[in-house]
Amino acid sequence: MFVPKAQNPALAALLIFSATAFIAATTLLAKALGTGALGPALHPMQISHGRFLFAFVAIVSAVGLLRPRLRRPYWRLHLGRTSFGWAGVTLMFASVAHIPMADATAISFLNPVFAMVLAIPLLGERIGPWRWFAAAVALTGALVLLRPTPASFQPAALLALAAAVVIGMELIFIKKLSGREAPIQILLVNNAMGLTIASIAALAVWQPPTTVQWAALAGIGLLMACAQACFVNGMARADASFVAPISYATLIFAALYDLAVFDVVPDMVTLTGSAIILGGAVILVWREGRVRVAAP
Template identity: 80%
Template sequence: MTPARHNPPLAALLIVAASAFIAGTTLLAKALGTDTLGPALHPMQISHGRFLFAFLAILGAVGVLRPRLSRPHWGLHIGRTSFGWAGITLMFASVAFIPIADATALSFLNPVFAMVLAIPLLKEGVGPWRWLAAAVALTGALILLRPTPASFQPAALLALTAAMMIGMELIFIKKLSGRERPIQILLINNAMGLTIASIAVSFVFQMPTPQQWAAVVGIGLLMACAQACFVNGMARADASFVAPISYATLIFAALYDFAVFGVIPDAISQLGSAIILTGGFILVWREARVRTA
């Protein structure tokens, strides 16, 4: 397989597109999880739609491209998909109750959780700068949680737990990287996710309205597009260049939430999000310094 040519401008464009698509999935999940398009659907039914239609889109791409597939590492795929399914389901549950921008900001904690989990699971060392980044980001999360009796948002704990699950998923992704082709990883991930989601949705399924069917299909297609853009963007530039651009998801989430639901982030949301992003930038800056040292 010929490596993708290094092209930072194209990589930036692809990551911005991926960010817009990802924010779009949370917007549709919020519409489905509330009574916007009909009786609210259960988060497990929303995540089932995400895996179903993303799988069909990726299966179509595999049929056209016909890539050479290798023997997969089933244990790593099962671990990655299980945590990924749990993470996306909890994220979809959270956006029905809290602003999309808040849930998105909390989701940016997943690299921090992955960093902490890498210590026992991957035997990685963590220096003072990484710990500083983690402390800053978690401080922002604490602000977003609004830990006072009058303003505490229990649903924010769903987004926080989702970030933990996705952080664990990143550990498995790291173990898979270099072992298998990206399109094979996407195909197996979505096939397994669809299997898990199909079992879960059997307990909560309700017939969607026509508008809800359209939104469910949209979630799957947007997620497939986001994954394709992200994988191709990562292949065309260094991770330290790409990572900060992915924070554009927060901007798109806030814009979508305002345009569709009229939600304007308050001062606490803006402060917490800014602090989480600061922690993320510290982590990205440190990783870039380490690679160039």
């Protein structure tokens, strides 16, 4: 029988923070593939196929080496998690091909806000006033990044917003699974099902990748496998509503990667919106730390 991980908020925060660096790196490679920087531009569904293909190879290799004890999966939960996850990744890859990585990442990472709200009816978690306040601050920052004026609004931003909604739902399924199955089994089943869904979807848009593009697709898959391992283990060690907002750290890495590779300098709107979002995450972490120290 699988024994759930002991609650450890500090380790959970570290694992989620590490996952953000890997996730931002996959977004960078996806942008390079989707904009034609590495050859003829690939369709987002083909990029997400590469992500699941090589992540599956990495996870299967890890299972072969570790030989964990597997049990019967909760298929309905896995199907829900994988379906929302595939849709979220594909929408995110589509958005970064048209708008700056920092903006797309910031908008898509409204998903912790949606996850926090969904955690109330679906996970039975109690959300205190400080968590609501932190979420409101983060949402304000995301609205700044949406640039909701006729002169500056970009339709591609709606792709990132849609990604936020579906990934927020995926977080709920991840949390439901984290206490029922071992993380390595969750990753194995998720990537196997994801590869099946992505393969079917990619048939309609497939074009032969170049050698460089295959390498980038492999990089996306391997980096995402590392991110998933960190994320699933982090979610298993703390409340979803506590660890999810830490994912906003992806904003920092996305901006740095975009600047280093594509020479995209964040403008004042990006900096302001990102700062507000990160401020909301800091408020949440600070308050949770105070509560845990004061608790008997």
